[in-house]
Amino acid sequence: MKVLGCFLILLAFGVVADTPNKPFITFKNNLEEIKLYPSTQSDIYSSNIGLDFYLNYKLIAQIDKRKAHNVLPIAANQILAENVHSSTVLVSPTKTHFLSAYEQLKQLGGVVNVQPDFAIVRRQAQIEKTPKNILKAQQVRQLHRHKCVSSYSPRRIAIIDEGMSLSEPALSTFNVLLEYDADRQQLLSKTQVTNGHGSMVANVIASNLKSQTIEQGVPAAELVTIQQASTLNSAMILAFSVSQKMQVDVINSSWTLPFVSELLANVIRDGLTEGGISYIIVSAGNHAQDACVSNKLSLIKGVTTVGALSFDGTVAPFSNYGRCVDVYAPGVFSKKEQGSNFTIHGTSSAAAWITGEVSHLLGCGLTNNEIKLNNNY
Numbered sequence: 001m002k003v004l005g006c007f008l009i010l011l012a013f014g015v016v017a018d019t020p021n022k023p024f025i026t027f028k029n030n031l032e033e034i035k036l037y038p039s040t041q042s043d044i045y046s047s048n049i050g051l052d053f054y055l056n057y058k059l060i061a062q063i064d065k066r067k068a069h070n071v072l073p074i075a076a077n078q079i080l081a082e083n084v085h086s087s088t089v090l091v092s093p094t095k096t097h098f099l100s101a102y103e104q105l106k107q108l109g110g111v112v113n114v115q116p117d118f119a120i121v122r123r124q125a126q127i128e129k130t131p132k133n134i135l136k137a138q139q140v141r142q143l144h145r146h147k148c149v150s151s152y153s154p155r156r157i158a159i160i161d162e163g164m165s166l167s168e169p170a171l172s173t174f175n176v177l178l179e180y181d182a183d184r185q186q187l188l189s190k191t192q193v194t195n196g197h198g199s200m201v202a203n204v205i206a207s208n209l210k211s212q213t214i215e216q217g218v219p220a221a222e223l224v225t226i227q228q229a230s231t232l233n234s235a236m237i238l239a240f241s242v243s244q245k246m247q248v249d250v251i252n253s254s255w256t257l258p259f260v261s262e263l264l265a266n267v268i269r270d271g272l273t274e275g276g277i278s279y280i281i282v283s284a285g286n287h288a289q290d291a292c293v294s295n296k297l298s299l300i301k302g303v304t305t306v307g308a309l310s311f312d313g314t315v316a317p318f319s320n321y322g323r324c325v326d327v328y329a330p331g332v333f334s335k336k337e338q339g340s341n342f343t344i345h346g347t348s349s350a351a352a353w354i355t356g357e358v359s360h361l362l363g364c365g366l367t368n369n370e371i372k373l374n375n376n377y
Contacts, residue, residue, distance in 0.1 A: 025102065036055070043057075053119070053121065055117070058234065059075075060080070060090055060114070061114040062111070064111075070110070071091060074104050074105060076092045077091045080237045081238070081244075081270075082241075083266075083267075083275075084274060113263060117233050117234045143358075148364035152215055152218060153365070154219050154221050154222055155362045156221065156224065156250075157205065157222070157251075157252065158223075158225075158226060158243035159205070160251065161226075162198055163197050163198050164196065164227050165194060165195040166179070173219060175222045177246065179193065180226050181227040182235040183228055183229055183230050183232070203333075203335055203344075204344065204349055204352035205252070205352050205355050207333070208353050208357055209356045209359065221363070224242075243277070244270075244275040244277060249279070251281065257295060257297055258295070258296060268303065269300060269302060279358050279368075280303050282304070282351060283351040284319060286318045286319065286320070288319065290324070291325050292323065298325070304326050304373060305324055305326050306327055307319045307327075307350060308328065308329070308347045310331065318345075326373065331346060332345050333349040
């Protein structure tokens with residue numbers, strides 16, 4: 001009882017208080033305050049939005065182009081992306097000067113926003129199935145095929161993914177222009193290329209294009225591959241920026257992101273509105289959840305989000321769904337050829353199929369309005 005009395009007295013005088021942990025860093029994303037708190041794991045921070053963030057102690061700033069040179073005295077930096085008015089810059093202070101550099105950048109004239117460079121720590125996903133009542137109620141929108149109205153002109157496709165070997169004969173239908181690693185920020189050599197998810201996506205796109213009537217000797221498409229194994233924000237921004245600089249018509253990405261930096265979203269929007277990109281096509285995700293919640297890429301205006309269909313034409317039980325899904329396509333693709341035997345399940349396969357379809361339609365001379373692939377968000 002005496003101990004409790006002493007505690008209450010100390011509490012009354014403010015000596016003891018039940019205060020939350022002080023955040024390591026607080027930044028803004030679309031006007032929302034994101035607070036990161038130290039955890040028991042090195043470089044991993046919990047947050048006030050229920051996600052864990054990995055920090056590499058670098059910073060990303062969007063700044064007025066005319067004032068980008070003012071970042072140089074703060075720390076070493078490089079431009080990740082540019083549009084007409086602003087530059088998106090990666091700033092690399094020493095770890096001990098990370099927070100002071102962040103405060104300096106926030107005060108710098110011309111800075112639109114500054115955030116830590118991060119990757120969302122992925123948690124083990126539980127296998128779920130979309131409730132049957134949602135499957136029945138979900139409106140299934142599919143892309144209608146068109147016939148070529150003019151001679152075919154190959155379009156340029158960028159695939160942003162991990163594991164991208166193009167050594168298979170079936171992929172010779174592509175005219176490969178660039179193989180780039182956004183994580184290492186360098187061109188890929190033959191010894192660094194590995195077979196993986198990106199290779200399967202490329203196979204689905206190639207199969208779709210080869211199923212169309214294309215003049216003999218004409219490549220089905222020009223291809224830019226961006227290897228990206230991490231989900232670091234800086235690497236994603238660079239991947240979309242390189243794709244835009246390569247003047248691609250269509251970008252395919254299979255990443256499913258529960259949180260999207262507004263700096264990345266700005267680069268994606270700029271590519272669609274100012275950068276000459278006709279379509280950015282992403283997979284809805286395989287969590288059997290509302291895509292608006294599970295994959296925030298689907299919320300970006302102009303991005304085409306693709307869900308998966310089962311063999312019977314209904315929404316696949318694993319597919320994300322909802323108003324943020326713009327179109328559905330078959331969610332299973334099998335390939336059995338000499339030297340290549342695999343099956344790819346999921347919205348990645350569906351998004352790859354739509355990528356091939358859209359690329360072909362653009363190559364046939366159809367405009368976006370004629371293709372009628374509407375963005376629902």
